[in-house]
Amino acid sequence: MTQMSYSEAIRDGIRMEMRRDSGVFLAGEDVGIFGGCFGVTAGLQEEFGKERVVDTPVTETAIMGLGVGSAATGLRPIVEIMFADFMGVCLDELYNQAAKMRYMFGGKTKIPMVIRAPVGAGVSAAAQHSQSNEAWFAHIPGIKVVMPGSPADAKGLLEAAVRDDNPVVFLEHKLMLGMQGDVPEGEYVVPIGKADIKRSGTDVSLITWSGMVPKTLAAAEMLAAEGINAEVVDLRTLTPLDKETLLSSVEKTGRAVIVHEAVKTGGFGGEVAAVIADEGFGYLDAPVKRVTAPDTPIPFSPALEKLWIPDETRIVAAAKELVRG
Template sequence: MRKMTYSEAIREGMRRRMKEDPNIIILGEDVGEFGGCFGVTGDLIKTFGPERVRDTPISEGAIVGCAVGAAATGLRPIAELMFNDFMTVGMDQLVNQAAKMRYMFGGKITLPMVVRMPTGAGTRAAAQHSQSLEAWLTHVPGLKVVYPSTPKDAYGLMLSSIDDDNPVMYMEHKVLYAMSGEVDENMEPIPLGVADVKREGEDLTIIATGRMVHEALNAASKLSQDGIEVEVIDPRTLYPLDNKTIFNSIEKTNKVIIVTEETKRGSYAGEIAAIIAEECFDNLDAPVARVCSLDSPIPFSPVLEDYVVPNFQDIINAVKKML
């Protein structure tokens, strides 16, 4: 076991696969000598050279389009976007090309590409660099969406994302980059579509994603002092979604709150709530609740940003209200 930060775990997952497969390349803005906008690609250019770790122009459309073409013709590209907000510039390439090509070609080609997307608020980066746009991606058939919350999950899910023959959108919460944890560098890949029960409990289920997993665990720890035992589930992959683990937990607790950093309107939290209502309704003793960011652009002001984005106290309030 080795102690790594979340960002180091992502890098080491890429390094491990790049050593094994010369067809894996990295491309994006400043991913080479600079080491990536958030330092995630680090020294990979020194190990693999500029042919495999390529700096690109400032054009997300070109970055994603290049990844699509490379994947369709035999390489396994990992494209980095500086912020998930900028995927909007490459949405045609993602939605109309990457997500559709394998289907439209009758499976005669594969699209083994990973798009890394730093996401979320908390770095005081204001409205255009702090969004959580996972609902846009999960809406599109043909895209897989991964969202790790710990260094171990980041490492294991990166391995699986690179191995997958379909486009994988790999979301990384910026606030988690410095978080440390134990990682087994020889671990098996974590399969896509397998959730993780981060904390067991009997009284209520919390389904949380990304940074909100840690807010939920913090809330659960404080609630335990009041005799309330909350189960915390991290889906780890938003699509494919592990319905079985979620349903099993709800059968035990009969209550569920979904916590994400997205704005509530049109959120993927709403999709999870709908799935539970359609398939697990008889096990519910209360309506499904959501704790999400307010329906507002993320403010630059630290005080206002903290007001807009949910935290452990908002989760505690929602739990006590439901109970």
């Protein structure tokens, strides 16, 4: 193990896969000389050259099209969209082409591509550069959606995504890029579709992912100080969803609080709640609660943005309501 930041862990995962497989390449706006908007890909062009770390024009449609076409012809592209908010520009290439080609061609064509993009608020980037839009992609059959909540998971899931023969949307939370943690050295793969119990507990299941993982763990410690033993379930992968781990936790605790940064209406937390209601209703001793952002655009004002983002206090309040009534 070695200490790495979340961004360093992603970069190390990319590096491991590019060394392992000459068919892996990276493309996106400023990913080469500049090292990416947030510095995640710094130094990779120096190691692998301009043919494998490609600085593209400012055109999301072309970046995504490059990924789809090269994946269909046998390469393993990692394409970066500078902000997940910009994915709407190239959505047709993703949901009508990448997601459907393998199915429509009877499995004869694989689309092994990774689409990396940062999500999340907290840096005063305002409404067009701060969204958590994972629910868009989770709604599309044929795409896998990954949102790691720790540096180790970021590296392991990135390597798994590159090796997958299907399109994987890999979403990185901006506020986690500097987060430090122990990360395995060398090649390291975390299976896609497997949740992780980040903290064991018996009284309530706190189900979360991505940038809400650290806040949910902090909330669990606050609850422990008040005699409530919370379990923290990090989904890590939204699609395919690890129902077994999710339902096993709810069966153990009898209560569920779903925590995500995205707005409430249409958020992926609604799908998680539906799975619990449909397949684990008999386990519940209380209604399922959601802690989310409000249904508004994200404010630019730092003071308003801080209020907009779900925090530990709201998570604690929701858990206490379920446990103590």
